[in-house]
Amino acid sequence: MKVILLADVKGTGKKGDVVEVSDGYGKNFLIKKGLAKAGTASNVHEAAQKKASEAFHKAEEIKATKALAESLNGKSVTVKIKVSENGKVFGSVTSLHVAESLAAMGFDIDKKKIKMDPLKNLGSCPAEIRFMEGISAKITVVVEAL
Numbered sequence: 001m002k003v004i005l006l007a008d009v010k011g012t013g014k015k016g017d018v019v020e021v022s023d024g025y026g027k028n029f030l031i032k033k034g035l036a037k038a039g040t041a042s043n044v045h046e047a048a049q050k051k052a053s054e055a056f057h058k059a060e061e062i063k064a065t066k067a068l069a070e071s072l073n074g075k076s077v078t079v080k081i082k083v084s085e086n087g088k089v090f091g092s093v094t095s096l097h098v099a100e101s102l103a104a105m106g107f108d109i110d111k112k113k114i115k116m117d118p119l120k121n122l123g124s125c126p127a128e129i130r131f132m133e134g135i136s137a138k139i140t141v142v143v144e145a146l
Contacts, residue, residue, distance in 0.1 A: 001020070001022065001026040001039070003018070003036040003038060004037050004038075004043055006034065006036055009035055012030075018039055018044055062132070068131065069131055069136065072102075072107060072139060073139075074139070075137075075140070077098055077141050077142065078142045079098060080144050081145070083145040083146070089121055093118065093120075093143050099111040115128045116128070116141065123142075123143060124140050124141065124142045125141050126139070
């Protein structure tokens with residue numbers, strides 16, 4: 001019996017896969033529990049269309065992410081922070097501060113994607129923005145006094 005999996009089933013397959021299972025397992029377990037639906041011709045065609053659509057959207061997302069990484073690569077971000085009279089920094093510059101500075105430049109980047117050590121002195125330091133597996137951009141963070 002052919003079924004289309006609606007959820008990941010250990011030992012059987014991943015969500016969206018069209019798999020061949022025994023009649024009893026398909027009818028009495030997978031379909032009854034809502035883990036799969038019958039693999040009729042129209043359902044199989046619909047699942048194939050859905051998979052193709054998801055692949056297309058994933059490719060478009062990767063393309064847009066690569067373009068964003070290219071536009072950010074090599075940029076310099078300036079972060080202003082309070083310092084004492086003798087040049088000692090109050091607190092430290094974190095990825096949140098860098099994300100806010102990037103937002104002011106027009107880039108909407110999540111602070112969790114920015115990989116850097118907290119900066120506790122004035123000057124510049126490299127940072128990396130990891131968008132997804134294999135796509136990243138290197139920027140320079142410049143810390144200045146307010």
